[in-house]
Amino acid sequence: MNAGAWLELALRPAAGPGTVMAMVRELGSPTAAAGADIPTLMEAGLSRHRAQRFVEPVPLELRQRTEAWLERSDHLVVTPADDVYPPALLQTTDPPLALFVVGDPDYLAWPGVAVVGSRRPSPSGRELAEELGRELARAGLVVVSGLALGTDGAAHRGAVAAGGPTVGVLGCGPDRIYPRRNVELAEAVAGAGAVITEFPPGTGVARGHFPRRNRIIAGMTLGTTVVEAATRSGSLITARLAAEAGREVLAVPGPVRSPTSRGCHRLIREGARLVEGVEDILEEVAPGVAAARPTSGAAEPTSAAEAEPEGLEPEARKLLGCLGFEPESVDNLVERSGLTADTVSAMLIRLELQGVVESAPGGRFSRVATGARP
CATH class of the missing domain: 3.40.50.450 (Rossmann fold)
Structure with a gap:
């Protein structure tokens, strides 16, 4: 892909995307914009100060660094002149003049x-x-x-x-x-x-x-x-x-x-x-x-809370019923369930290993929605 004038404009230190696009439209092409002198740019609508900045050359070190980067086969530059430039991006007010792609x-x-x-x-x-x-x-x-x-x-x-x-x-x-x-x-x-x-x-x-x-x-x-x-x-x-x-x-x-x-x-x-x-x-x-996506024939539960893992012991089922999708402290769960603190802590660990419960900062726990489990 030949970046040409677009890359030249993109590397100039003071030529922003919005200004460059305006000059390309006024002057008819990126080549014309890149080669324009100060009077031409002023006639196209830039102030003298902005026109002077627009024509500032690409720093030699930047040019050499960019050329060296482009020597690799999987490194390239995509510009608005290329078919693979994101079409939706071209519809925005200030699309990038060049995209460096790996x-x-x-x-x-x-x-x-x-x-x-x-x-x-x-x-x-x-x-x-x-x-x-x-x-x-x-x-x-x-x-x-x-x-x-x-x-x-x-x-x-x-x-x-x-x-x-x-x-x-x-x-x-x-x-x-x-x-x-x-x-x-x-x-x-x-x-x-x-x-x-x-x-x-x-x-x-x-x-x-x-x-x-x-x-x-x-x-x-x-x-x-x-x-x-x-x-x-x-x-x-x-x-x-x-x-x-x-x-x-x-x-x-x-x-x-x-x-x-x-x-x-x-x-x-x-x-x-x-x-x-x-x-x-x-x-x-x-x-x-x-x-077009295929759907499963299985009926989904009306809520994640209704879908519980099979084989849960009664006390674990009771604890799970006290948990919602917002994190709760162990103390609150002990109070709600009527179980001992040791029992609650042990069950939370087992439920977390089963992917049913997840821990949150501050030693709190919440349920995991069934759709979020891997």
């Missing part, structure tokens, strides 16, 4: 769904994110996320486990995987799909990069699903950007006292689609896929 660029043009959320999800939130990633990939949709710790990583892992496809979007250069703990995951994502970024090689991590990364996640997908998010989570920025781009916003509800549920509940109050499983996502963003 992996298979063909997946960028596939329909996708973003799955984002807390960097410190609950055990059930992590399991659900992984389940959504796995099921969306099996349905043939690209799972897009930010390769962050927590929810992002879980969604990518689910998609990788299903054989992909998945795309990870970085907030730094393609040679600076962040966080470092996810280097192996990034390699797996590139093998099952692609890792992309608009930041050229050598670009480090900066706080201002993540909103720019989030706009790509939101802009290239059919919809954004938020699994868990606090009220000041970056995932809510992604959701807002998705809504501004005219894409669907979906959110998973959670326990009312959980801080990581508040962001999702706010989104639902504001009109986001409530998500309990992958079918809710498919019905919203890809109804044709949802209609």
Whole structure:
């Protein structure tokens, strides 16, 4: 793929995507914009100061570093001139001028769904994110996320486990995987799909990069699903950007006292689609896929509380009946069940090993919904 003038413009230090796109439209092509002098740019609408900054050349070190990075066969640049450039991203107000890609660029043009959320999800939130990633990939949709710790990583892992496809979007250069703990995951994502970024090689991590990364996640997908998010989570920025781009916003509800549920509940109050499983996502963003998915002939229980593991002893069944989906302390469970503290503690351990109960911070416990169990 010949990046040409688009890459030249993307590497210029002061030529932002919005300004460049405006000049490309005014002057007729990226080649004309890249070769324009200051008077031409001023005639096209830029102030003298902005025109002077626009023509600043690409730093030699950056040019050499980018050329060296592109020498590998699985490293390439995708620009708006390429067929594999995400078509949905082109419809946004400031699409990236270049995407640095590691992996298979063909997946960028596939329909996708973003799955984002807390960097410190609950055990059930992590399991659900992984389940959504796995099921969306099996349905043939690209799972897009930010390769962050927590929810992002879980969604990518689910998609990788299903054989992909998945795309990870970085907030730094393609040679600076962040966080470092996810280097192996990034390699797996590139093998099952692609890792992309608009930041050229050598670009480090900066706080201002993540909103720019989030706009790509939101802009290239059919919809954004938020699994868990606090009220000041970056995932809510992604959701807002998705809504501004005219894409669907979906959110998973959670326990009312959980801080990581508040962001999702706010989104639902504001009109986001409530998500309990992958079918809710498919019905919203890809109804044709949802209609084609086979369904089981088995009847589902009317609630997760009605579905209990077989063979539970009476006391364990009694304790389970005292547990809800919001974490409870051992003291509360002792009081509710009438069992001794030692009995309750021992049974909680056994139920957790069976995947029926999960622990929460502070020595509390809650039930696991049957649909969330692997």
